[in-house]
Amino acid sequence: MRLARGRLRHKAREIYLNLSARTDTDDDGQFFASEGWMTKYLYRNRIVLRRLDRNRIVCQKLPADYSEKIT
Numbered sequence: 001m002r003l004a005r006g007r008l009r010h011k012a013r014e015i016y017l018n019l020s021a022r023t024d025t026d027d028d029g030q031f032f033a034s035e036g037w038m039t040k041y042l043y044r045n046r047i048v049l050r051r052l053d054r055n056r057i058v059c060q061k062l063p064a065d066y067s068e069k070i071t
Contacts, residue, residue: 003049004049005035005038005049008038008041009033009038010033012031012033012037012038012041013031013032013033016031016033
């Protein structure tokens, strides 16, 4: 499954609403999972979302003395 910012924000909001329904709070659903919140969450938890560039798939080249190093 691909991980996207929008999907993460939606899940965070869903979790918040689920938890706030269980607890007795007076915040009236004030958590919106804004872009700023998402950016800070990703940074705080060291999560990096990168996209695969399908046009530039470059493999690492083997050294010239590859067979000598193997044996």
